[in-house]
Amino acid sequence: MSTYLDGNAAAGALREVFAVDITSASARCGGCGQTGVFAEVRLYVDAPGLVARCPGCDAVLMRVVKTDTDTYLDLQGLSYLKLPNG
Amino acid sequence: MGIVSPGFTGRRRSGPELPPGQYLTEDFPVLSAGPTPQIRPEHWEFTVTTETGEVHRWDWQAFTGLPQEQTVQDLHCVTRWSKLGTSWQGVSLDVLLEDVESAADYALVQCYGGYTTNLPVEDLLDGQAWIAHKFDGEDLAPEHGGPARLLVPHLYLWKSAKWVRGIVLSDTDEPGFWETVGYHEYGDPWREQRYAGD
């Protein structure tokens, strides 16, 4: 059985890149259009990188890979992230 | 930047039998980037598609009817664990590619569940790669890639794609799931080719 965590678990990795907390932002899946709080995505952590998938259709929403020198962030699967101003 | 944690050693690391930066594990960790596909053998098929678009196809019966090989291999995962002396049964890629007319240099491996990985065709040949369907004498469990996975043990294990369903041969090298986000295009554990540029 493959297990996943909540998007919450990506908070540390994402805060290395962003100045604000992405896990409490709204995210829209580019595949099926389901929209929800990023903290509720399915996060696969036992892998070479972090993979976030849509809880509705399992499409890949985000990938994060940290190499020795750089962080790769692939947000191709998201049609948007919505963050409050200020 | 950072400190040494007093008294922390971590797992046992490189001996001469391990590639650099690896530690030895006795269990068989399950890594996955998504849900485990549940593929019944009767619905399984494996295809090889050439650079001209020609498709070769095997269903489960045809595949398991091909000459079988037993092989014992060391596995090296880029997440730094290595497992030594694992026993597999499968069909050599030499057998599967024998009647395939192709001059392509590159292969893109495709899987149930959408995973992909790329490698040179020459790394699939000459007894270096198998489509494996038994581990330790048992049918390969779904979490380890069953019904069948690619086994290319001389490269990091992310190249040994689980739930394999086909190989596309091409004149151009197309990066796969991890290769597009920073992982090395080739992935030789003995040269520690973890990330692009290593």
Next chain:
Amino acid sequence: MAGTALRGRLTWRVATVSAVREETQTARTLVLDVPDWPGHLAGQHVDVRLTAPDGYRAMRSYSIASAWPSSPAGGAKVDLTVEQVPDGEVSPYLGQVIGVGDPLEIRGPVGGWFVWRPEQPGPIQLIGGGSGMVPLMAILRAAELAGRQPDVRLLYSVRRPESVLYAGELARSKSEIAFAYTREGPAGERIGRIDAEVLARSAWSPDVGATVYVCGPTPFVETVADLLVAAGHDPAQVRTERFGPSGGGR
């Protein structure tokens, strides 16, 4: 304070272990002094990083067990409760090796969703499985500091009485607390996992509109979240935090 805790790019800080509390035979709490700690919300976690002399590193996430400030007087400690995982790499170090006065690298606090804020209205339902109790304890403590004990109900699924984390403090709590013992329990107690009946008996009913926090291993969270929704809880009011055996993420 609550706002600033979520701002700014994250950096590693060197904390110092100022006290160690044994919680159960397999769990202990590290009380950390963290210089310039920005404060945290109940439910947030930190990443912990260990470095061996040869540079080898391991990282794990741990929930914070303490509220902030941790006492009405404004005490300023970060408590991490660590359950030892058999064959683990990080938890045996935190559970046995590290001691008072030792440094520990942490970054955080992180996570802005699985949190409770004192200004948040309405009842609070906490449902924990095993060491999933840790962030719920932070919420329980924060709610008590805010005088909100009557709003809180806790349902805690645990193997046996000896495995209960924070047992003394829970016994003194003025919130309503129920246990589901899964292996053995006090005489006369039902033994078994949380099911619809347990939920109906011990948790806030769906019509009071409680915010529900569920934390535990993935299968536990799946089961409980499904039971909650089936019982009529609004899915939008159910917040979950799953944790895995590794909980890594390098």
